[in-house]
Amino acid sequence: MLNSRNKVKAALVLIPTVIVVFYFIWGFAVYTAFLSFTKSRFLPNHEIIGFDNYILLFANDRWWVAYSNMFIFGALYIGGCIILGALLAVLLDRLTKGETLFRTIFLYPMSLSLVVTGLAWQWILNPTSGIQQIVRTAGWDEFNFNWVASSDFAIYTIVFAALWNGTGLIMILFLAGIKSIDDEIWKAARIDQIPVWRIYFNIILPQLRTVLLTAVMLLGFQVVRSFDVVVALTNGGPGYASDVPARYVFEYFFQRSKIGQGAAAAVMMVMTMILIVLPYLYYEIRRKEI
Amino acid sequence: MIRRYTYKTALLYSALVVSALFFLAPIYVMLVASFKPLNEVRETSIIAFPQNWTIEPWLKAWSSACSSLDCMGIKPFFLATFEIAIPAMILAIFIGAMNGYVMAKWRAKWADVLFGLLLIGSFVPLQLFLIPLAVTLRELNIYGTTTGLILIHTIYGIPLTTMLFRNFYITLPNELVQAAVMDGAGFFKIFFSVILPLSPAIFIVAVILVFSGIYNDFLFALTFGDTSKRPIMAAVQNIVSSSYGIKEHNMNIAAVVIAALPTLLLFLVAGKFFVRGLMQGAVKG
Numbered sequence: 001m002l003n004s005r006n007k008v009k010a011a012l013v014l015i016p017t018v019i020v021v022f023y024f025i026w027g028f029a030v031y032t033a034f035l036s037f038t039k040s041r042f043l044p045n046h047e048i049i050g051f052d053n054y055i056l057l058f059a060n061d062r063w064w065v066a067y068s069n070m071f072i073f074g075a076l077y078i079g080g081c082i083i084l085g086a087l088l089a090v091l092l093d094r095l096t097k098g099e100t101l102f103r104t105i106f107l108y109p110m111s112l113s114l115v116v117t118g119l120a121w122q123w124i125l126n127p128t129s130g131i132q133q134i135v136r137t138a139g140w141d142e143f144n145f146n147w148v149a150s151s152d153f154a155i156y157t158i159v160f161a162a163l164w165n166g167t168g169l170i171m172i173l174f175l176a177g178i179k180s181i182d183d184e185i186w187k188a189a190r191i192d193q194i195p196v197w198r199i200y201f202n203i204i205l206p207q208l209r210t211v212l213l214t215a216v217m218l219l220g221f222q223v224v225r226s227f228d229v230v231v232a233l234t235n236g237g238p239g240y241a242s243d244v245p246a247r248y249v250f251e252y253f254f255q256r257s258k259i260g261q262g263a264a265a266a267v268m269m270v271m272t273m274i275l276i277v278l279p280y281l282y283y284e285i286r287r288k289e290i
Numbered sequence: 291m292i293r294r295y296t297y298k299t300a301l302l303y304s305a306l307v308v309s310a311l312f313f314l315a316p317i318y319v320m321l322v323a324s325f326k327p328l329n330e331v332r333e334t335s336i337i338a339f340p341q342n343w344t345i346e347p348w349l350k351a352w353s354s355a356c357s358s359l360d361c362m363g364i365k366p367f368f369l370a371t372f373e374i375a376i377p378a379m380i381l382a383i384f385i386g387a388m389n390g391y392v393m394a395k396w397r398a399k400w401a402d403v404l405f406g407l408l409l410i411g412s413f414v415p416l417q418l419f420l421i422p423l424a425v426t427l428r429e430l431n432i433y434g435t436t437t438g439l440i441l442i443h444t445i446y447g448i449p450l451t452t453m454l455f456r457n458f459y460i461t462l463p464n465e466l467v468q469a470a471v472m473d474g475a476g477f478f479k480i481f482f483s484v485i486l487p488l489s490p491a492i493f494i495v496a497v498i499l500v501f502s503g504i505y506n507d508f509l510f511a512l513t514f515g516d517t518s519k520r521p522i523m524a525a526v527q528n529i530v531s532s533s534y535g536i537k538e539h540n541m542n543i544a545a546v547v548i549a550a551l552p553t554l555l556l557f558l559v560a561g562k563f564f565v566r567g568l569m570q571g572a573v574k575g
Binding site: 005006009014021022025026028031032035088092095099102104106107108110112116117119121122125129130134137164168172198216221224228231235255259263266270 | 315554558
């Protein structure tokens with residue numbers, strides 16, 4: 001059905017996208033990777049200095065704080081979203097009435113930006129206005145809950161805020177998965193008199209491996225990219241205790257004028273993402289072989 | 291039997307209500323704080339209901355809240371965001387729809403390769419684009435302008451819109467296009483009079499996702515927004531964290547609520563499409 005005139009038109013339509021893909025996406029990414037091997041400071045500079053930026057990056061304590069924060073945050077956020085999301089999906093699936101209402105309540109945070117999320121939680125976690133104050137006024141005078149300003153705990157407040165924003169989508173993914181399971185399984189399990197909670201946890205949820213994998217990938221990418229919620233909630237502080245790679249890159253680019261080192265950190269972000277994707281690719285390839 | 295049933299139902303509902311409280315708490319404390327006078331915000335608990343209702347924090351947040359530079363409220367930033375989001379959204383959706391049509395219905399090998407590169411590219415962290423974008427925008431002389439941000443959001447909106455439309459158009463039967471070709475319809479005629487009339491649902495999904503994506507953007511807004519006209523999320527973050535003068539929490543929070551309203555309303559009005567779009571993005575992407 002493709003005659004030559006239509007072929008030309010189809011190609012013309014795709015021209016802007018060809019430019020976007022090769023110049024603005026892949027070209028830019030490769031250029032930034034190139035900058036990580038150069039002497040770029042305030043401005044891009046094309047003088048190559050080998051791996052010096054990486055050596056500086058790996059010798060920088062700040063980087064390791066930011067990088068390990070990503071894993072602490074990632075483990076708790078991904079684990080939390082999946083456990084809470086699956087649990088809420090099961091609860092909603094049990095409901096006979098009010099499903100729409102509860103679903104809306106669990107999902108609405110998703111429509112809010114992560115900046116709004118961070119600022120809202122800043123208000124709740126702020127020791128002079130938030131939870132600490134509520135408990136103290138209620139009578140427990142020595143109650144301390146000052147995680148936002150604590151260098152040991154600030155990263156966990158980011159987990160709270162991000163969980164609040166992200167759980168809804170994971171819940172919806174699991175709910176769709178649960179509802180797609182064949183009714184025959186339910187009938188069979190009923191006949192065998194298996195308790196309802198065991199049907200969910202031993203029969204239904206194990207069948208949702210694809211949903212689980214999708215959720216892990218999706219959340220994993222969000223974790224590596226997370227920037228907004230950190231800036232809005234703690235801005236990486238106190239000091240640099242709750243910094244993350246995405247913010248580190250931004251700061252080294254625009255506030256410290258060390259573009260080369262920032263680019264090296266950005267390349268490390270991509271490397272981490274590739275590490276997340278590998279198990280998924282492995283799974284996909286194995287599934288196709290079977 | 292009946293007793294057991296009600297006890298379990300009670301347990302189910304209480305678990306859901308407790309979770310619902312967790313999800314509702316932030317919006318509740320922000321709403322009540324935004325309607326309290328400043329002394330009440332300081333003296334009463336954040337969960338307390340306002341005793342003297344006032345809309346002054348909202349008015350001040352809208353027209354006179356201070357950022358690090360001046361005190362014009364968030365109104366100019368709010369409007370500037372729409373000036374960026376609407377043109378960029380229209381362009382990204384138009385290009386994405388045409389791409390989707392070509393990729394799904396005029397299948398060519400190289401178009402599939404292009405789609406693959408686009409899809410993988412959509413996972414690249416945006417940080418990798420910042421420096422080359424800064425250089426490009428300076429060369430084009432549009433750094434810190436509305437035009438610059440429209441261009442950026444159009445470019446990086448294309449992967450999402452292309453994916454949405456391609457995946458939707460693939461589900462339309464090929465016979466539609468074949469029949470139209472038989473009737474002598476041309477390439478664009480087929481798109482506008484056969485394909486487009488079948489697309490309202492996917493257009494709604496795309497409008498919601500792309501608009502809220504651009505509206506909620508922070509990284510590009512922070513990097514490329516001009517200080518006097520920066521997009522809303524960068525502006526509201528700046529207002530709240532600006533330490534100039536006395537912290538007027540009620541006004542700051544009202545500013546956050548105003549910034550949150552457009553996408554929240556969009557979700558409440560068209561949540562169904564929101565969810566559908568995100569699911570498609572999540573599962574297929």
